[in-house]
Amino acid sequence: xxxxxxxxxxxxxxxxxxxxxxxxxxxxxxxxxxxxxxxxxxxxxxxxxxxxxxxxxxxxxxxxxxxxxxxxxxxxxxxxxxxxxxxxxxxxxxxxxxxxxxxxxxxxxxxxxxxxxxxxxxxxxxxxxxxxxxxxxxxxxxxxxxxxxxxxxxxxxxx
Amino acid sequence: xxxxxxxxxxxxxxxxxxxxxxxxxxxxxxxxxxxxxxxxxxxxxxxxxxxxxxxxxxxxxxxxxxxxxxxxxxxxxxxxxxxxxxxxxxxxxxxxxxxxxxxxxxxxxxxxxxxxxxxxxxxxxxxxxxxxxxxxxxxxxxxxxxxxxxxxxxxxxxxxxxxxxxxxxxxxxxxxxxxxxxxxxxxxxxxxxxxxxxxxxxxxxxxxxxxxxxxxxxxxxxxxxxxxxxxxxxxxxxxxxxxxxxxxxxxxxxxxxxxxxxxxxxxxxxxxxxxxxxxxxxxxxxxxxxxxxxxxxxxxxxxxxxxxxxxxxxxxxxxxxxxxxxxxxxxxxxxxxxxxxxxxxxxxxxxxxxxxxxxxxxxxxxxxxxxxxxxxxxxxxxxxxxxxxxxxxxxxxxxxxxx
Ligand SMILES: Cc1ncc(COP(=O)(O)O)c(C=O)c1O
Numbered sequence: 001x002x003x004x005x006x007x008x009x010x011x012x013x014x015x016x017x018x019x020x021x022x023x024x025x026x027x028x029x030x031x032x033x034x035x036x037x038x039x040x041x042x043x044x045x046x047x048x049x050x051x052x053x054x055x056x057x058x059x060x061x062x063x064x065x066x067x068x069x070x071x072x073x074x075x076x077x078x079x080x081x082x083x084x085x086x087x088x089x090x091x092x093x094x095x096x097x098x099x100x101x102x103x104x105x106x107x108x109x110x111x112x113x114x115x116x117x118x119x120x121x122x123x124x125x126x127x128x129x130x131x132x133x134x135x136x137x138x139x140x141x142x143x144x145x146x147x148x149x150x151x152x153x154x155x156x157x158x159x
Numbered sequence: 160x161x162x163x164x165x166x167x168x169x170x171x172x173x174x175x176x177x178x179x180x181x182x183x184x185x186x187x188x189x190x191x192x193x194x195x196x197x198x199x200x201x202x203x204x205x206x207x208x209x210x211x212x213x214x215x216x217x218x219x220x221x222x223x224x225x226x227x228x229x230x231x232x233x234x235x236x237x238x239x240x241x242x243x244x245x246x247x248x249x250x251x252x253x254x255x256x257x258x259x260x261x262x263x264x265x266x267x268x269x270x271x272x273x274x275x276x277x278x279x280x281x282x283x284x285x286x287x288x289x290x291x292x293x294x295x296x297x298x299x300x301x302x303x304x305x306x307x308x309x310x311x312x313x314x315x316x317x318x319x320x321x322x323x324x325x326x327x328x329x330x331x332x333x334x335x336x337x338x339x340x341x342x343x344x345x346x347x348x349x350x351x352x353x354x355x356x357x358x359x360x361x362x363x364x365x366x367x368x369x370x371x372x373x374x375x376x377x378x379x380x381x382x383x384x385x386x387x388x389x390x391x392x393x394x395x396x397x398x399x400x401x402x403x404x405x406x407x408x409x410x411x412x413x414x415x416x417x418x419x420x421x422x423x424x425x426x427x428x429x430x431x432x433x434x435x436x437x438x439x440x441x442x443x444x445x446x447x448x449x450x451x452x453x454x455x456x457x458x459x460x461x462x463x464x465x466x467x468x469x470x471x472x473x474x475x476x477x478x479x480x481x482x483x484x485x486x487x488x489x490x491x492x493x494x495x496x497x498x499x500x501x502x503x504x505x506x507x508x509x510x511x512x513x514x515x516x517x518x519x520x521x522x523x524x525x526x527x528x529x530x531x532x533x534x535x536x537x538x539x540x541x542x543x544x545x546x547x548x549x550x551x552x553x554x555x556x557x558x559x560x561x562x
Contacts, residue, residue, distance in 0.1 A: 018541070
């Protein structure tokens with residue numbers, strides 16, 4: 001199961017047939033395992049990594065440090081949920097250190113993001129302060145390097 | 160400039176035959192023709208490569224860069240960095256339980272290529288015979304001939320999964336036999352000889368007083384079985400020259416580092432040659448190798464896992480296409496039979512390249528017993544492997560219809 005997940009994590013398009021070959025398993029067994037993993041939400045979804053800049057789309061993005069006060073009974077979860085329900089929030093993490101939540105926000109322009117922070121995020125009850133870091137350049141995301149890497153040439157034939 | 164060249168050429172015509180008989184006796188590489196063809200074509204998927212498609216793990220490269228920044232740019236001691244030899248001694252002891260003294264029994268070389276050359280030159284007298292199982296890595300017989308040995312081949316075949324047996328070796332031992340040269344996991348077949356058979360070969364070596372040169376460069380690239388280090392077998396430590404390297408396991412072909420491990424008297428003789436012809440292995444490569452041994456295990460495991468998956472895909476693929484392929488247990492080569500197509504291995508390789516732009520190496524490049532087979536290296540992306548399989552399927556299908 002672990003190996004099936006590893007393969008799919010790298011290549012969501014790997015078919016049960018190919019995975020079965022790679023792992024010397026039966027194709028049916030692989031198919032069933034994947035279905036079970038989807039049902040139990042171990043596999044959350046299959047999606048594509050897109051480099052939007054390459055596609056000619058201008059996108060603004062920011063990492064926002066959010067200081068909040070936890071609430072009795074629910075800790076940070078209630079305020080985190082309030083925030084992650086906004087579609088603008090691409091990722092929301094509770095972190096240790098000098099602030100509490102790290103929120104990644106994506107918008108069409110920097111103005112969109114500023115507006116989101118000043119009108120939606122900062123005024124929320126329980127939010128004490130925010131620090132916004134606009135993303136200047138993306139080098140690597142989720143383990144994938146986004147820059148075009150120089151193709152390494154191997155000798156086409158060697159013995 | 161052209162005038163000088165012109166005069167050089169006219170002088171040439173008067174020159175006597177200058178190339179040594181020994182060099183002339185080495186057959187030209189069987190793939191030169193393909194190489195030229197390949198270089199002139201676009202869109203080729205090459206399964207003809209003999210090195211990893213991974214680049215050297217970043218921590219190794221980074222460590223080497225750092226060592227250069229600190230100024231490690233000079234010769235090392237002739238035998239190689241002592242830290243590297245010590246680390247290597249620990250590594251061999253940990254993996255295979257073989258003990259070598261880093262001071263006297265280990266030598267860092269310019270790849271297994273150099274280690275092989277100096278091992279042969281250290282032990283061969285003119286006319287000595289050396290027994291080499293076949294199909295074989297091409298450098299074995301060439302290096303043996305250059306060292307002045309006569310090569311006695313032991314053909315192996317599909318019938319025995321290209322494994323060599325002790326009996327087949329012993330049948331070829333004569334008064335002049337000096338050594339056996341083994342290379343398992345094997346290039347080009349991917350065969351791995353069983354521990355039991357290796358023990359039997361070790362007995363032959365003892366009984367007939369032979370040296371065994373064991374090229375174990377693919378020791379880490381082994382799938383679902385365990386590697387047996389030849390010098391770890393009972394009774395043969397003192398007659399084994401163990402060759403190993405970094406090129407394959409750590410994806411470090413370009414760094415040019417490898418090693419030889421042997422009893423002190425043999426190693427001393429190899430050292431003599433090495434210090435005069437090489438001085439030492441590249442310093443940057445040795446530093447990189449040190450880092451590889453210290454912190455490279457995880458990367459090795461990851462690459463091996465990846466090769467293993469590709470291996471299963473390519474072998475399955477060949478068998479489905481109707482090119483029967485035995486299961487290679489090591490290295491990164493599959494060696495399918497192409498006999499069902501009715502073509503020779505050269506015809507197959509050439510036509511496949513021209514019609515479908517897939518490069519494979521004809522089995523005969525590795526000796527006559529490679530006939531009817533082609534070597535396909537699966538150290539390339541799964542995407543390439545799958546595309547190559549589609550093309551080969553189409554190619555073979557067309558032949559079947561024509562028949
Ligand atoms: C069986 C075998 N031995 C030795 C070598 C050469 O290795 P190195 O890069 O350490 O010189 C190769 C490389 O292809 C090989 O396949």
